Amino acid sequence: MIETSGLTKTFGDVQAVAGVDITVEPGEIVGFLGPNGAGKTTTMRMLTTLLAPTSGAATVAGHDLLAEPREVRRRIGYVSQGGAVPPAAPLRGELELQGMLYGLSRERSAARTREVLALLELTGLEERVGAALSGGQRRRFDIAFALLHEPVLLFLDEPTTGLDPQSRAHLWEHVRALRAERGMTVFLTTHYLDEADALCDRLLIIDHGRIVAEGTPAGLKSGGRTLDQVFLDITGRSLREEVPA
Amino acid sequence: MLRDTWVLFRHNVRVTLAQKVGIAFGALQPLLFLVLFGPIFTSIGTWETLVPGLIIQLGLMSTGLAGFGVVFERASGVLERMRVTPASRLALLLGRVLTNAVTLIIQMALLLAVAYALGLRAPLAGVLAGVALVLVLGVSLAALSYAVALTLPQELFAPVTSTAVVPLVLLSGAFLPMSMAPGWLDALSHLSPFRYPLEALRDLFHGAYATGTVALGVAVTAVFAAVSLAVGTRVFNRQNA
Numbered sequence: 001m002i003e004t005s006g007l008t009k010t011f012g013d014v015q016a017v018a019g020v021d022i023t024v025e026p027g028e029i030v031g032f033l034g035p036n037g038a039g040k041t042t043t044m045r046m047l048t049t050l051l052a053p054t055s056g057a058a059t060v061a062g063h064d065l066l067a068e069p070r071e072v073r074r075r076i077g078y079v080s081q082g083g084a085v086p087p088a089a090p091l092r093g094e095l096e097l098q099g100m101l102y103g104l105s106r107e108r109s110a111a112r113t114r115e116v117l118a119l120l121e122l123t124g125l126e127e128r129v130g131a132a133l134s135g136g137q138r139r140r141f142d143i144a145f146a147l148l149h150e151p152v153l154l155f156l157d158e159p160t161t162g163l164d165p166q167s168r169a170h171l172w173e174h175v176r177a178l179r180a181e182r183g184m185t186v187f188l189t190t191h192y193l194d195e196a197d198a199l200c201d202r203l204l205i206i207d208h209g210r211i212v213a214e215g216t217p218a219g220l221k222s223g224g225r226t227l228d229q230v231f232l233d234i235t236g237r238s239l240r241e242e243v244p245a
Numbered sequence: 246m247l248r249d250t251w252v253l254f255r256h257n258v259r260v261t262l263a264q265k266v267g268i269a270f271g272a273l274q275p276l277l278f279l280v281l282f283g284p285i286f287t288s289i290g291t292w293e294t295l296v297p298g299l300i301i302q303l304g305l306m307s308t309g310l311a312g313f314g315v316v317f318e319r320a321s322g323v324l325e326r327m328r329v330t331p332a333s334r335l336a337l338l339l340g341r342v343l344t345n346a347v348t349l350i351i352q353m354a355l356l357l358a359v360a361y362a363l364g365l366r367a368p369l370a371g372v373l374a375g376v377a378l379v380l381v382l383g384v385s386l387a388a389l390s391y392a393v394a395l396t397l398p399q400e401l402f403a404p405v406t407s408t409a410v411v412p413l414v415l416l417s418g419a420f421l422p423m424s425m426a427p428g429w430l431d432a433l434s435h436l437s438p439f440r441y442p443l444e445a446l447r448d449l450f451h452g453a454y455a456t457g458t459v460a461l462g463v464a465v466t467a468v469f470a471a472v473s474l475a476v477g478t479r480v481f482n483r484q485n486a
Contacts, residue, residue: 049329050328070331073329080325080326082325083321083322084325085323086318087317097252097253097256098326098330101253101330102331
């Protein structure tokens with residue numbers, strides 16, 4: 001579903017991503033972990049066509065990232081760290097517009113809007129504006145925007161940062177359901193080791209722009225270590241301290 | 246691309262038209278000049294000289310500050326959310342710019358209606374030609390405004406553009422013709438691209454169509470439009486905008 005080779009990104013003198021090789025199989029939930037500034041978001045923005053790589057190649061959802069970015073965009077959903085919900089516009093209209101920008105007809109977009117609202121338990125909130133929603137509800141609307149065109153691959157950048165524990169657990173259930181019921185592949189970044197542990201089939205750990213470890217949560221924890229210790233051993237840094245307030 | 250432009254345009258127009266107060270408020274400053282300054286001006290000049298100036302002022306303020314909307318869209322993640330759809334980036338720009346043109350048409354109609362009530366007697370053909378010229382200018386300015394909004398840090402957009410608009414309006418000769426200005430100011434005003442369409446507008450409002458001034462105004466507007474739309478598209482296309 002994702003296959004990259006030697007992906008790099010340089011901003012001026014700073015090499016944010018220093019050669020990343022990733023393989024993600026269809027139907028996997030893969031967690032992408034790393035301290036702040038390790039290159040997580042930069043990598044994700046390259047894989048979602050928002051940022052042109054400095055060098056390297058990638059195939060995403062069956063299409064070449066550089067040659068066919070629009071074909072990639074047709075097949076992927078992307079939920080950015082900052083969210084996508086406008087504060088002052090009623091959300092049903094925004095969802096229907098988004099669906100039409102994905103190429104759906106007006107009728108199809110309206111129907112898909114109702115479906116994703118039901119799927120994410122947001123029905124009844126669609127006439128509200130963003131400012132009138134809780135953090136957890138807003139986050140589910142962010143995801144709703146990314147599901148309208150039934151993507152085969154979903155990118156989630158820090159999906160639960162800033163949410164209370166109950167909303168986080170709720171969101172995990174939704175992500176699991178997307179894979180279980182739709183066979184969706186999910187690629188997510190997270191700061192939370194418990195999230196990586198509970199949700200992901202496989203983890204990739206990135207530091208200084210390179211993949212420094214990969215494996216299943218259980219495999220990485222072998223020898224009775226916690227993921228925190230694994231992370232500290234590999235990167236020399238604790239992930240815990242990096243969690244933004 | 247045309248279809249995506251249309252989809253976004255229709256959505257944005259609907260949202261914009263719901264904010265009637267906002268549209269009227271955008272036209273308030275030129276309207277105040279018309280009502281509270283016009284009667285003084287017309288004791289020495291004509292409505293046909295003043296109203297084109299106020300239309301240029303309206304165009305600069307209405308579309309020059311259009312980037313404000315995209316500042317919020319960028320901050321709330323709406324713009325990026327649209328940038329991961331297959332819709333072309335040019336459509337994302339044009340859908341917005343054309344919405345600003347609709348707002349400007351409504352505001353110009355309001356200004357012209359009040360001006361006619363006060364005594365403007367410009368020929369219809371001249372007014373329509375003038376409106377068309379100002380629309381091209383407005384669309385270009387809006388595209389440029391978006392480019393500025395996506396380039397400047399978010400908190401700087403409002404102070405920078407609202408300050409920049411003032412000398413641009415004054416140097417175009419919007420309130421009093423530059424023929425009344427001292428030599429140095431007249432020379433300086435030739436640097437403002439808005440002086441030329443404004444003078445063309447004054448000719449058109451006086452019923453003079455085939456003049457060198459009109460030709461120059463059209464030519465400068467065309468060059469300005471080409472440059473602004475190129476810059477706007479380039480910035481909207483930029484991968485990390």
